Each structure stands twice: as structure tokens, then as C-alpha cells.
Amino acid sequence: MGLIRSLSPHSSTLPDPVNSSSAAASSGKHSSASFGSSKVGLTSNGSAGISNSKIVTGDCGYVLEDIPHFTDYIAYLPAYPNPLQDNPAYSVVEQYFVDSEDTVPQKAIAHRNGPRGIHFRRAGPRQKVYFEPDEVQACIVTCGGLCPGLNTVIREIVCGLYNMYGVKKVLGIDGGYKGFYSRNTIPLNPRSVNDIHKRGGTILGTSRGGQDTKKIVDSIQDRGINQVYIIGGDGTQKGAAVIYEEIRRRGLKVAVAGIPKTIDNDIPVIDRSFGFNTAVEEAQRAINAAHVEAESIENGIGVVKLMGRHSGFIAMYATLASRDVDCCLIPESPFYLEGSGGLFEFIERRLKENGHMVIVVAEGTGQDVLSENAHSVNKDPSGNKLLQDVGLWISQKIKDHFAKRNKMAINLKYIDPTYMIRAIPSNASDNVYCTLLAQSAVHGAMAGYTGFTVGLVNGRHTYIPFYRITEKQNKVVITDRMWARLLSSTNQPSFLSLKDAPQDKKDEESLQGLDENHIGSTLNGFLDPKEISC
Numbered sequence: 001m002g003l004i005r006s007l008s009p010h011s012s013t014l015p016d017p018v019n020s021s022s023a024a025a026s027s028g029k030h031s032s033a034s035f036g037s038s039k040v041g042l043t044s045n046g047s048a049g050i051s052n053s054k055i056v057t058g059d060c061g062y063v064l065e066d067i068p069h070f071t072d073y074i075a076y077l078p079a080y081p082n083p084l085q086d087n088p089a090y091s092v093v094e095q096y097f098v099d100s101e102d103t104v105p106q107k108a109i110a111h112r113n114g115p116r117g118i119h120f121r122r123a124g125p126r127q128k129v130y131f132e133p134d135e136v137q138a139c140i141v142t143c144g145g146l147c148p149g150l151n152t153v154i155r156e157i158v159c160g161l162y163n164m165y166g167v168k169k170v171l172g173i174d175g176g177y178k179g180f181y182s183r184n185t186i187p188l189n190p191r192s193v194n195d196i197h198k199r200g201g202t203i204l205g206t207s208r209g210g211q212d213t214k215k216i217v218d219s220i221q222d223r224g225i226n227q228v229y230i231i232g233g234d235g236t237q238k239g240a241a242v243i244y245e246e247i248r249r250r251g252l253k254v255a256v257a258g259i260p261k262t263i264d265n266d267i268p269v270i271d272r273s274f275g276f277n278t279a280v281e282e283a284q285r286a287i288n289a290a291h292v293e294a295e296s297i298e299n300g301i302g303v304v305k306l307m308g309r310h311s312g313f314i315a316m317y318a319t320l321a322s323r324d325v326d327c328c329l330i331p332e333s334p335f336y337l338e339g340s341g342g343l344f345e346f347i348e349r350r351l352k353e354n355g356h357m358v359i360v361v362a363e364g365t366g367q368d369v370l371s372e373n374a375h376s377v378n379k380d381p382s383g384n385k386l387l388q389d390v391g392l393w394i395s396q397k398i399k400d401h402f403a404k405r406n407k408m409a410i411n412l413k414y415i416d417p418t419y420m421i422r423a424i425p426s427n428a429s430d431n432v433y434c435t436l437l438a439q440s441a442v443h444g445a446m447a448g449y450t451g452f453t454v455g456l457v458n459g460r461h462t463y464i465p466f467y468r469i470t471e472k473q474n475k476v477v478i479t480d481r482m483w484a485r486l487l488s489s490t491n492q493p494s495f496l497s498l499k500d501a502p503q504d505k506k507d508e509e510s511l512q513g514l515d516e517n518h519i520g521s522t523l524n525g526f527l528d529p530k531e532i533s534c
């Protein structure tokens with residue numbers, strides 16, 4: 001059961017507690033209150049056990065998917081002027097504090113008569129904060145697989161808290177979620193994190209599994225922690241969502257802020273995840289090596305396997321960037337080997353035309369076919385399916401095919417740089433991106449927001465409610481322009497025979513995951529069709 005804040009019935013502004021410190025007032029499942037031309041409400045949401053979502057609606061189909069704030073569930077909290085207002089470095093900025101009305105549209109493309117659609121709160125410093133500097137005891141945890149930029153985010157959270165807000169107590173949690181209750185903490189300060197951004201990995205260590213919400217929140221409470229920064233992928237953000245729920249259930253003034261991390265770029269809503277650019281850049285080295293090997297020998301074939309459990313973004317962007325790739329295979333695009341329009345036929349043709357070729361394959365590709373041959377499906381401690389090596393499998397299949405009846409002598413080299421592309425430090429552009437994500441998280445937590453993930457949406461930094469990040473995975477849409485660009489650059493077959501092509505919208509959605517225009521169940525009851533047209 002959730003609470004909604006009391007709203008002035010005549011106000012036409014967004015309810016932003018960092019400009020007004022009025023506290024919780026009424027309660028109710030799926031309730032809404034009108035104010036001016038806007039409506040705000042909380043509703044049940046089925047995803048990841050999250051019970052409350054804050055939806056604000058306005059004119060012309062405007063919807064704000066807002067994030068929780070302490071004042072939603074704690075009454076009469078004092079607020080303080082943001083210390084940044086006295087910071088000489090920022091005093092030159094004309095409007096440094098984010099206007100409470102600033103929100104960012106999820107979709108940048110608008111039609112004249114279309115609804116304004118979903119928006120997220122713009123990230124950044126607020127005029128008021130809900131912590132005094134010496135009251136803050138922050139902690140940082142990294143979970144899941146490695147990703148370039150983890151250390152940069154850690155560094156910038158520590159430095160942001162120290163330098164912008166005068167916070168002096170920051171702890172690192174050792175080895176992922178389980179470190180909360182099984183390890184000692186690591187004290188962090190600007191000196192200890194000074195040059196960690198030049199290193200790959202995470203200085204805090206990471207792990208999979210071991211997410212025991214009760215023990216984690218007990219540890220947060222026992223240690224007096226009141227800001228929790230959680231860096232990790234989809235699994236981690238689901239864990240963060242349940243930690244936030246438990247903290248809220250206990251009525252604690254503890255901010256939970258997620259920073260999305262995934263080498264696979266499989267987190268929805270955000271433009272891209274940090275470290276992704278670095279990984280794509282590093283993948284070029286492997287593709288280049290495969291190309292050099294392949295073109296130096298008769299009928300040379302280079303096969304490169306890149307990461308991408310369910311989403312083929314790294315393979316797609318690495319292929320588009322390289323221009324040396326003849327065929328890119330990703331999990332979203334089923335393919336077949338034999339017969340007309342199949343991979344073998346294409347390889348034969350390309351070898352006859354060019355004398356060599358390069359194939360890039362994302363690790364999650366063709367797992368259905370591979371697991372048919374596997375004895376059992378193993379899972380990692382987080383419950384993620386362990387993948388079969390598609391690179392080895394496809395290499396062997398190609399070799400067998402061309403060896404059959406001495407069809408054609410080929411020279412195949414298989415390169416597997418998977419861990420090399422994620423164990424490196426982030427490049428310059430990812431470093432800047434990590435810095436801004438970390439600072440957004442710090443500003444949000446200091447302003448009393450909680451239960452949110454920071455993310456870049458249409459080039460703007462935003463605060464996104466957890467459920468939007470965890471409800472589905474970001475996938476390459478194979479009926480989109482980007483995949484078409486790839487097909488036209490490689491000239492590979494689409495492997496979509498006519499009968500497989502999406503027949504209608506429903507098929508398309510099941511093929512691609514949910515449409516990005518999809519308005520989730522969270523909005524039921526808040527989007528009145530009458531309000532959409534204006």
C-alpha cells in the first residue's frame with residue numbers, strides 16, 4: 001500500500017519535494033489526485049515485486065514516470081540549502097540547479113497530433129538537499145560481470161560526495177551483494193580512488209548470486225548507512241529494487257541509487273550503457289586480426305566471438321564500425337546453415353568472390369540449437385543460463401561442411417576475445433559518461449530521491465524508476481533501420497524467409513521484445529484517451 005503526497009489542487013507545477021517539504025498525507029492503491037492540469041498517482045506494478053509507481057499526467061498525453069522521494073513515506077523531514085550554491089566552481093553557471101519542471105521525453109521523435117508520451121525527471125543538483133554533509137554515511141557496491149568504467153564510476157561517486165557536498169564517510173562493499181553481510185567494508189576517499197579510473201575491473205570486487213535482501217538491509221541499518229550506490233546490470237538493478245522496497249517498508253531514510261552497468265547494452269530506456277563504446281572499440285582489434293589472418297591465406301575465414309548474452313549490440317556496432325566483416329550473427333536474428341539462403345551458401349559465394357571472409361558472432365546466438373545437444377542446462381549463481389560456445393560450434397560446422405566430399409579447402413581461424421573487451425579501462429568518452437552518471441546519482445541521493453536508476457535518455461541525464469529498467473531487456477530490433485544498415489553493409493542474407501517475417505504487430509513484438517512505444521500496465525487508469533489529443 002503506498003502513500004501519495006498532498007498536492008495543492010490549484011498548483012500547475014510538478015510535485016517536487018526539493019522545492020516544497022510537505023510530507024506524506026493520504027494513502028491508497030491506485031489512487032490519483034488532480035492538480036491544475038496534472039494528475040499524480042501511485043499504482044500497483046507487477047514487475048520485480050515493485051508495489052508503487054508514481055505517475056504524473058498532464059496535458060496532451062504528457063506522462064511523468066516519477067521516482068520515489070523520502071517525503072513519500074517519511075513525514076516532516078528537514079531540508080537544507082544545497083551547499084553547491086556556495087561552491088565557486090559552479091557559481092558561474094547561470095541556472096545551475098535543475099528546475100523542478102524539467103523532464104525528459106523518452107521518445108525524441110514527436111508527431112504533430114500525437115501524445116507527448118512518457119517523460120522522466122531530469123537529473124542534476126536540486127536547490128534543497130535532505131542530508132547535512134556530516135550526517136551522510138554512503139556505500140558503493142559493484143555486482144555482476146565486469147565492464148569498462150566501473151572504477152571511474154566508483155571514483156566519481158567518492159569525489160562527487162567529497163568535493164560537491166562535503167561528505168567524508170564513504171565505504172566500499174567488498175565483492176558484490178554478499179559483501180554486505182560477509183565481509184568488512186573498504187574505506188574510500190579521494191586519495192584512495194585517485195587513479196583507479198586508469199585500471200580495468202572494479203577495485204571493490206564483484207560477484208553473482210548471494211542476494212539476501214533481509215541480511216543486506218540489516219547490514220545497511222547496523223552500519224548506519226544512509227546512501228547506497230549500486231552499480232550493476234539488469235540482475236543487480238532488480239536486487240536494488242527489492243532492497244529499496246525493504247528499506248521503505250522499514251521506513252528508513254536511506255537513499256538507494258542504481259547506476260546501470262552492462263557490457264551487453266541490454267538495459268532498456270537508456271541510450272547506451274557505460275563501457276559499451278570502449279568494448280566496441282576493443283572488439284575492432286580482434287576483428288582486425290581476424291581479417292589480416294583471413295586475407296593472408298587462400299579461402300581464409302576469420303570467426304570472432306563477441307559478448308552479448310541476449311542482445312547483439314556489441315557485435316552489431318563492432319561490425320558496423322569495422323567494415324571488414326562479411327557476416328554478423330546475433331541472438332535476435334535466427335539463422336540457418338544449410339540450403340538456399342543459408343550461411344554455408346553465403347560463405348561459399350563470398351569466398352569465390354573475395355577469397356576470404358570474416359564472421360562475427362555474438363555469444364548468445366543460436367543457443368536453442370546448441371542446447372539441443374547439451375546434456376543439461378547449467379546456471380550461474382545469479383540464475384543466468386550458462387552459454388555453450390557458439391564460436392567453437394560454428395567454426396566446427398563450417399569446417400565439417402567444406403571438408404565434406406572435399407568441397408572446398410578452407411583455412412579457418414577462431415578468435416575469442418570475449419573477456420578482453422570488458423576487462424580494460426574505459427576510453428575517454430566513456431570516462432566522461434561515467435563521471436556524469438556518478439554525479440547524477442550523487443545529486444539525486446542528496447536531494448532525497450530514492451529507488452531510482454540514473455541514465456542517459458535522448459542525450460539528457462535522467463532519473464528512472466527501477467521497474468522501467470528491469471521490466472524487459474533491450475534488444476536489437478531486426479526490423480529497425482540499424483540492423484538494415486548492417487545488412488546493407490555486409491550484404492549478408494537476412495535469414496528471414498518470407499514465412500518467418502513478422503506478419504503483424506503482435507508477431508513483431510514477440511520477436512523483438514516489447515515495442516518501445518509500449519506504455520506499461522503502470523499507466524492503466526492514468527492515460528485517458530480524451531487527454532491525449534489537444
Ligand SMILES: Nc1ncnc2c1ncn2[C@@H]1O[C@H](COP(=O)(O)OP(=O)(O)OP(=O)(O)O)[C@@H](O)[C@H]1O
Pocket residue numbers: 143144145146176177178207208209210211232233234235236237238239240242261262263264381382384
Ligand atoms: N531477480 C533478482 N532479484 C534480486 N537480486 C537479483 C535478481 N537477479 C539477480 N540478482 C542479484 O544481482 C546480482 C548481479 O546479478 P547478475 O549476476 O545477473 O548480473 P547483472 O547485474 O545482470 O550484470 P551482467 O549481466 O551485466 O553481468 C547478483 O548478486 C544476483 O544475485
Ligand SMILES: O=P(O)(O)OC[C@H]1O[C@](O)(CO)[C@@H](O)[C@@H]1O
Pocket residue numbers: 144145146233262263264307308309363380387422
Ligand atoms: O562473468 P561471467 O560470469 O563469465 O559471465 C559472462 C557474461 O557476462 C556478460 O559479460 C554480461 O552479462 C555477458 O556478456 C557474458 O555472457
Ligand SMILES: [Mg+2]
Pocket residue numbers: 144233234235
Ligand atoms: Mg544481466
